[in-house]
Amino acid sequence: MHGRTNLTAIRLMDACENLLCEAEALEDLTARRIAVEANATPSAIAYHFGSQEELIAAVAERVYRRLNAERLSLLRKAADRRAPDPPDLEEVIAALVGPSIRWSLDPTSSYPVLSHFTSMAKTHRERAPHYRRIIDDVEHHRAFIPHLKRIAPWLDEVDIGWRLNCALGIRSQVTRSRPRTEVLTNYRMNLDDPELVIARMVEVIAPMFRRMA
Amino acid sequence: MHGRTNLTAIRLMDACENLLCEAEALEDLTARRIAVEANATPSAIAYHFGSQEELIAAVAERVYRRLNAERLSLLRKAADRRAPDPPDLEEVIAALVGPSIRWSLDPTSSYPVLSHFTSMAKTHRERAPHYRRIIDDVEHHRAFIPHLKRIAPWLDEVDIGWRLNCALGIRSQVTRSRPRTEVLTNYRMNLDDPELVIARMVEVIAPMFRRMA
DNA sequence: GACGGATTTCGAATGCCGTTCGAATCGGCG
DNA sequence: CGCCGATTCGAACGGCATTCGAAATCCGTC
Numbered sequence: 001m002h003g004r005t006n007l008t009a010i011r012l013m014d015a016c017e018n019l020l021c022e023a024e025a026l027e028d029l030t031a032r033r034i035a036v037e038a039n040a041t042p043s044a045i046a047y048h049f050g051s052q053e054e055l056i057a058a059v060a061e062r063v064y065r066r067l068n069a070e071r072l073s074l075l076r077k078a079a080d081r082r083a084p085d086p087p088d089l090e091e092v093i094a095a096l097v098g099p100s101i102r103w104s105l106d107p108t109s110s111y112p113v114l115s116h117f118t119s120m121a122k123t124h125r126e127r128a129p130h131y132r133r134i135i136d137d138v139e140h141h142r143a144f145i146p147h148l149k150r151i152a153p154w155l156d157e158v159d160i161g162w163r164l165n166c167a168l169g170i171r172s173q174v175t176r177s178r179p180r181t182e183v184l185t186n187y188r189m190n191l192d193d194p195e196l197v198i199a200r201m202v203e204v205i206a207p208m209f210r211r212m213a
Numbered sequence: 214m215h216g217r218t219n220l221t222a223i224r225l226m227d228a229c230e231n232l233l234c235e236a237e238a239l240e241d242l243t244a245r246r247i248a249v250e251a252n253a254t255p256s257a258i259a260y261h262f263g264s265q266e267e268l269i270a271a272v273a274e275r276v277y278r279r280l281n282a283e284r285l286s287l288l289r290k291a292a293d294r295r296a297p298d299p300p301d302l303e304e305v306i307a308a309l310v311g312p313s314i315r316w317s318l319d320p321t322s323s324y325p326v327l328s329h330f331t332s333m334a335k336t337h338r339e340r341a342p343h344y345r346r347i348i349d350d351v352e353h354h355r356a357f358i359p360h361l362k363r364i365a366p367w368l369d370e371v372d373i374g375w376r377l378n379c380a381l382g383i384r385s386q387v388t389r390s391r392p393r394t395e396v397l398t399n400y401r402m403n404l405d406d407p408e409l410v411i412a413r414m415v416e417v418i419a420p421m422f423r424r425m426a
Numbered sequence: 427g428a429c430g431g432a433t434t435t436c437g438a439a440t441g442c443c444g445t446t447c448g449a450a451t452c453g454g455c456g
Numbered sequence: 457c458g459c460c461g462a463t464t465c466g467a468a469c470g471g472c473a474t475t476c477g478a479a480a481t482c483c484g485t486c
Binding site for chain 1: 472
């Protein structure tokens with residue numbers, strides 16, 4: 001029934017996720033390789049998912065859900081700790097960027113799936129809408145807005161959203177352009193310790209939400 | 214002589230640049246289409262550039278040089294205006310992010326070449342080193358460091374480089390993830406006026422280089 | 427236990443891709 | 457004219473994702 005609850009459908013997704021993590025370049029990920037890794041044939045991909053791209057989208061969505069769950073869990077924790085007072089700004093920022101940073105530095109995580117997936121949206125025309133729906137789903141980011149609004153009530157929602165967007169840009173730069181980051185900091189920053197990196201990011205992002213001097 | 218000063222080599226680069234700008238997806242860019250657009254054959258690409266990827270790299274490098282020249286020209290202008298005093302912080306930041314923003318909003322510019330090119334580095338394994346050499350060339354960014362250091366002498370060079378890197382991340386987010394930016398700001402920010410966007414970015418980035426309250 | 431329709435798997439075929447390669451063509455110089 | 461390097465071309469080749477009809481498998485029903 002063309003579903004993805006089937007056993008081989010699951011095996012295809014797992015194989016695709018594994019290959020996507022190991023592959024250093026996307027051209028290493030071919031339908032045939034996925035099929036072999038999953039003990040199936042390329043036709044199985046078409047049958048269960050419609051196309052290779054939709055399989056990848058399904059895998060990416062699955063990984064995204066895990067990351068977002070972690071983010072929102074940290075946000076809830078930050079909110080609960082201080083309730084009914086507004087949460088701690090630095091803790092909220094750490095909840096926003098922390099999971100991405102930790103995943104990107106953990107070689108056993110599936111973070112490569114996400115970074116490959118975003119660059120894939122620019123490659124494929126037909127599936128792009130379907131891809132963008134996943135990438136541009138920012139509901140889990142919007143969840144941060146009300147909390148930040150309580151922390152910085154003098155900013156309107158547009159200002160908050162804009163700063164949130166900027167924070168996400170910094171996050172992407174650090175996770176996806178490591179060579180640039182290394183060169184610009186003269187190789188004198190320890191970019192391997194996630195907590196250190198997160199602290200450095202908080203140090204830069206937090207002032208965006210503080211009242212100007 | 215396998216050079217790229219030949220007439221058809223130039224026509225190939227121009228055709229590739231045009232197609233790269235018009236194509237909304239990279240799969241639209243094929244060697245055969247480039248050849249047709251340049252009144253040549255696919256073999257000509259191999260002959261003059263070695264491969265399609267190297268042709269694309271040559272085109273991207275050409276566009277990068279134009280953008281960087283514009284950036285450095287603005288930086289020099291900012292430095293000259295206040296010399297021998299340190300340049301104005303906001304003007305330096307505008308020099309850093311302004312050209313990218315203006316190009317990305319100008320439909321006649323070749324900015325799509327750059328955004329496509331960066332996502333291409335993740336797709337191809339063999340040429341990746343060659344690609345990364347172009348992408349990770351941050352010499353033109355490093356040129357900003359001494360000026361920023363004069364503006365914020367209490368920051369060491371690592372701090373300056375880190376903040377510069379963060380500013381570039383914000384720039385990338387705004388130029389490359391417009392849908393996200395729109396949703397997060399509730400579609401209530403005018404993202405079509407480059408000067409307005411630049412002002413908003415300066416507003417967020419400048420505090421990174423100001424002494425904390 | 428055997429049947430029959432729906433579901434799933436398979437393998438061959440299709441069309442497009444980038445690239446290769448030998449032959450044909452061009453252009454200037456003796 | 458005749459030569460030779462530089463350039464262009466067209467016909468391959470292998471690899472890719474995908475399609476499709478036939479086989480195989482599964483499972484409720486007789």
